[in-house]
Amino acid sequence: MSELIEKAKENARQNFRDGLNCAESVLKAIIDTGVIDFPPEIVAMATGFGGGMGLAGNNCGALVGAIMAVGAVHGRRNPLEGEFQERVDRLYGNPGLYRFFNGMSHEFKSKFKALDCKILNEGYSDWMDKNRFKQCMKMVIDAAGMAMEYIEKGKTEGYTQPFGENVAGKA
DSSP: OOHHHHHHHHHHHHHHHHHOOOHHHHHHHHHHHSOOOOGGGGGGGGGGGGHHTTTTTOOOOHHHHHHHHHHHHSOOOOTTSSHHHHHHHHSSSSSSSSHHHHHHHHHHHHHHHHHHHHHHTOOOOOOOOOHHHHHHHHHHHHHHHHHHHHHHHHHHHSSSSOOOOOOTTTO
């Protein structure tokens, strides 16, 4: 698995250098490792998330790209499958997918101190600043590595992780 993590990180680094935005860089990096069997055109779904959703400064696009990649492997293929309560439990229960995905944002925030692009990029008066680009590249590379780690984690551990802070007050 460490080889795939390193491959994902290098793919993400090169994608970002080649002009892909943060979300595209991460999602394409994971697709290019071969762990997701999607056509490369699926990266178009990530385009609008760059710069925190079209430069709005909201959720970091690198993290969104990572969550999209992990969702491609572990997300619900048929969200209408089963009865209503089974569908709800698949998300909120234990095991439950929200427990699993919840950890990604908490891990990212722990490392970078924020989730919003606007906050992550404070202090750069010019968006095209070379140092801002380097900072974003670090986040892109880390998010790609995290995505690969979570893809494996879901396969080995399942979805029983404890919830971190969450809007539903779940423990």
